[in-house]
Amino acid sequence: MFGKYGLNDEIKENGVEIRIKGKGKVKRYYRKAGDEEIEKIVSAESGNLYVVPVEPVNLPKLGVAEHLLIEFEKPYIIEPSIQDTFYLKFPIEVGVFLVDRKDVERIDIFTMAKQKYILYGSPEQGIICRWWKSEIYHDEPEVKKLHEGIMRVDVKNSYREWVEVKKMVFRAFDMKIFYNSHAYMHAYVNILKKTMAETSFNSRKPKNMEASIDIYEAKGIKKLEKKFVMEWGL
Amino acid sequence: MNLQAEISKMLNHEVMKGVTLLDLFIFVAILVVAVIIAKIVRLNIRRALKEKVPKTTLVAIEKIAYYTIIIIGFVIAIPYIGFSLSGLLVAGGIAGIVIGLATQTVVSNLISGLFLMAEKPIQIGDGVSIGDVGGVVKDIRVLSTTIRTWDGIYVRLPNEKVFTSNIYNYNAHAARRFEYKVGIAYKSDADKAIEVIKNLLEEHPLILKEPAPQIFVEELADSSVELTIKIWAPSSEWYGVKTEMLWKIKVALEKAGIEIPFPQLVIWKGEKT
Numbered sequence: 001m002f003g004k005y006g007l008n009d010e011i012k013e014n015g016v017e018i019r020i021k022g023k024g025k026v027k028r029y030y031r032k033a034g035d036e037e038i039e040k041i042v043s044a045e046s047g048n049l050y051v052v053p054v055e056p057v058n059l060p061k062l063g064v065a066e067h068l069l070i071e072f073e074k075p076y077i078i079e080p081s082i083q084d085t086f087y088l089k090f091p092i093e094v095g096v097f098l099v100d101r102k103d104v105e106r107i108d109i110f111t112m113a114k115q116k117y118i119l120y121g122s123p124e125q126g127i128i129c130r131w132w133k134s135e136i137y138h139d140e141p142e143v144k145k146l147h148e149g150i151m152r153v154d155v156k157n158s159y160r161e162w163v164e165v166k167k168m169v170f171r172a173f174d175m176k177i178f179y180n181s182h183a184y185m186h187a188y189v190n191i192l193k194k195t196m197a198e199t200s201f202n203s204r205k206p207k208n209m210e211a212s213i214d215i216y217e218a219k220g221i222k223k224l225e226k227k228f229v230m231e232w233g234l
Numbered sequence: 235m236n237l238q239a240e241i242s243k244m245l246n247h248e249v250m251k252g253v254t255l256l257d258l259f260i261f262v263a264i265l266v267v268a269v270i271i272a273k274i275v276r277l278n279i280r281r282a283l284k285e286k287v288p289k290t291t292l293v294a295i296e297k298i299a300y301y302t303i304i305i306i307g308f309v310i311a312i313p314y315i316g317f318s319l320s321g322l323l324v325a326g327g328i329a330g331i332v333i334g335l336a337t338q339t340v341v342s343n344l345i346s347g348l349f350l351m352a353e354k355p356i357q358i359g360d361g362v363s364i365g366d367v368g369g370v371v372k373d374i375r376v377l378s379t380t381i382r383t384w385d386g387i388y389v390r391l392p393n394e395k396v397f398t399s400n401i402y403n404y405n406a407h408a409a410r411r412f413e414y415k416v417g418i419a420y421k422s423d424a425d426k427a428i429e430v431i432k433n434l435l436e437e438h439p440l441i442l443k444e445p446a447p448q449i450f451v452e453e454l455a456d457s458s459v460e461l462t463i464k465i466w467a468p469s470s471e472w473y474g475v476k477t478e479m480l481w482k483i484k485v486a487l488e489k490a491g492i493e494i495p496f497p498q499l500v501i502w503k504g505e506k507t
Contacts, residue, residue: 060439064468115439117468123407123445128468131443 001094001146002179003210005049014146016112018051018096031096033110040107047100052212053149053183054095055172057130058109067228068175069120069129070151071167076136078157078165078191086155087137088168089148091115091130092183097213104213113147120169121232129169149183157191163234165191168199171228176201178209197234200227253316261314268307272300289358293373294351339394343377346397350374356396361404364396409442410469412476416483417458419493424451424459430490431463431483440475442466457498 001013007027010019017032020042029040057065070088078084091113098105118131135141140150157163168189178184186202205211245256276296283292309319351374356362360371362381369383379396381389404410418427428449435447445466452462463483467475487494 061471064440064471116436116443117440118443119409119445119466121408123409123466126408128408128442 002052002181002183002212003050005051007044007047007049009049011051014112014144016094016110016146018049020049029096029107031108031110033094033112036110038108042098042107044098044100047098050095050097050099050213052095052097052210053092053177053179054109054212055175055177056091056093056111056113056132057172058093058095059111059115065117065128065130066172067120067127067129067169068172069118069131069167069169071118071131071133072165073133073135076165078155078163080157080160080162083154083156086153087140088134088151088153089132089137089141089143090134090151090183090185091132092147092149092177094146095213099213106213112144120167120230126232143182145182149177149179149185152184152186153189154187155189155191159191159193161194163191163194165197165234167234168197169228169230170199170201174199174201174226174228176203176214177212178206179212180209183212184209191234192229195231195233197230198227199230250316253314257314257316261311264307264311264314265304268304268311271307272303275303276300293358339392340377343393346393347374347376347378350379350393350397355401355406356403357405360406363402363404364391365399367391404472405469407469409445409466410472411445411464411466412472413465414463414480414483415452416461416463416487417455417494418461418487419495420459422459422492424461426490427461427487427492430486430492431461434482434486435463435465435479438475438479440467440471441479442468458495 001011001016005011007020010021011017015032015034018030020027020029022028025043025045027042027044029038029042031038056068068090070090072088076086091111093109093111093113095106096108096110098107113132116131118129119126120129121127140152143150153168155165168187170187175185184206186204186206188200188202189197190199191197245259246254249255249258276299279296279299280292283295287295312319350356356364356371356374356379358371358373362368362371364379364381367381367383367389369381369387369389371379372382372388373380376393378393379391381391383389416427416431418424431449432447435441435449441447442465447466448462448464450462451459453460465475465479484494
């Protein structure tokens, strides 16, 4: 499903249907995902349609959360001063963009994944995060491609004691999503204390993958900060 | 030639001591240009930063840029009407004391406004109750704060009143809790009702996973078993969730065969002896 399409292409996969139809400039955009259907009128002569995975914090309402919290099915305990790599599943939202040489415009976002939010930290100081629960996998897991993606996590325990981790929080602003048939991210987690860690993302494009359209960069926002500090527990 | 001389004479005519009409024109022109530049800069700042910085910060940046340019324009223009900057500062200081004494309320509002901006108990866009006024903060100015009440009325509050009133800010924290009370019939299964409500709340994306909703039997009341449902939602969304869920709870309970009773009164009629 993910990739570049012409303006008259029709996409159908696993209960999702996307098409732009119409002669001349004025066309009709139609999308069906599960029970949800939307239609928009598009006036375009040239350009392409991109259907790509985007940061999973836009639905049901933009601005509710800017972070993703992945809770582990079972707690993960790591020895002092070692590094490890494992894989998690993360929820995806699918963005539909109109792209020409001059501009990128997001016309639609939908998701097939369960949406749920959680408070990380206290009500006074905490942040609202998109919530997701995942097993920890030692090899890349099989995923429902329109529901979830694969996140590689390189974790390092920089603390002098054993640390138990039950969740990880990532800032959507830092995310760098890639795709081929599924969505993929590569995160770094550096454990600083028993209750504190910093999370960041690798922005280098893996082989045989394409970089997704970054919603923040599409809005013209330059990314400066690269790390998020989990300061309210792991 | 005659006209040129006339205009020149007119422009050089002294309207005040040492200030010609030309000087006065230049003074006004500089101020007008400064205001125009300030407005253009403010507009461009708004366009450039609208989606990139929070609204409160954007308004503060706009105001700082706007008034800085106007003050610079004023400082450049003031010598044309015969004031030196140092003289103005001295005069301003003395005048300030006099005006300050004469306008204590204004000064009080000004100082309160500065404290409000520094302490930030409210920000633009927050839902608040200040004294007996509730609504959304639309602007925090130096002398006053404007609020759009929940029913859409513009209210201007002097900053002194804002500063000295109890402020309830509904958006200051990330999440907030609200609750419902639902009565079910004595013959209905309270455990089942709790399970039905729990499953319903789990389906709603904006009802927070943590802090988890609490559902429990609060009271064995006259006509019903009273359930209390406590729900946490993002502060920006709680009202929408609150207005949506009560009816959904009622429908879900009825669908599960759980009765929500009317108030009942059992009357025992005594027999004649």
